[in-house]
Amino acid sequence: MIKNNIHNLEEISSQVRRDIVRMVHACQSGHPGGSLGCTEYLVALFFEAMNRNQAFHVDGIGEDIFFLSNGHISPVFYSVLARTGYFDPTELTTFRQIDSRLQGHPTTHEGLPGVRVASGSLGQGLSVAIGAAQAKKLNGDNNLVYVLMGDGELQEGQVWEAAMYAAHNKMDNIIAAIDYNGAQIDGPTEQILSLGNLFAKWEAFGWDVLEIKYGNDMAAVVRGLDEAKSCSGKSKPVMILVHTEMGHGVDFMMGSHKWHGIAPNDEQLAAALAQNAETLGDF
16 A cells, blocks of 8 residues: 655655755764665655554564664664654754764664664674564564665675574565665775675575665665565565665765765755755754
8 A cells, every 4th residue: 555656755855865964964974975875765665665653662563663774874764763753853953962862873772763773883783683573473473674784784794694594594574675875985895895796695695685776766666665575474584785876866975985974064065955855844
């Protein structure tokens, strides 16, 4: 059942992009590049694909749950959580401030709705998600567990241990995704440490592998998530390779790893906002 049409989801994405650049600009710190690239995926996931309860309970019983492994893209995560009603969007003004619930990497000690695990120590998210998926099976809960990872994160060995475990134990209630933008903080992943053929690798590890070749096209993302859901429950964990563009939606950031962790100045903020319409109201 379609909750939002593609145009509505695109309008939400435009507002989320405004939120991202305004948050990072305000504190002159954060990670806009990957956040902008993952906007369509997280908007489609939270506004369309997930079966989630509006009232947040950390155990997630009776609903789909999500884990963000590449926690440095917290700006897009926080924006989507606020825009889906987990907390008031005005709280986005506190991003990376002292005593804020919206730290640079998601944390749990302040009880921010929507955040189930502290993340940002790369390589750990898949393991956490598999544990949650296994708990759902033990509890007879038929809902799904989603997790998003960065492609540079796959250079961590723990990811591949988790990949083996999930396939061996037939964790078919987990849908993992990789933000496949080909860039990490020091440059192109191909130059830093080549990932090889990720489709073949995950398939060889026993996963059902899908690709969203245009991860910044909302219609393609929605179709890809629908396909992934249809593959669940068939004795294999599901992996989606989501091909995105670093900095998508802001022309001077697009495709450049240099915007992995740099905040825009006043002039750059104005240019970024001019390219993304205010649709839900700025915080």
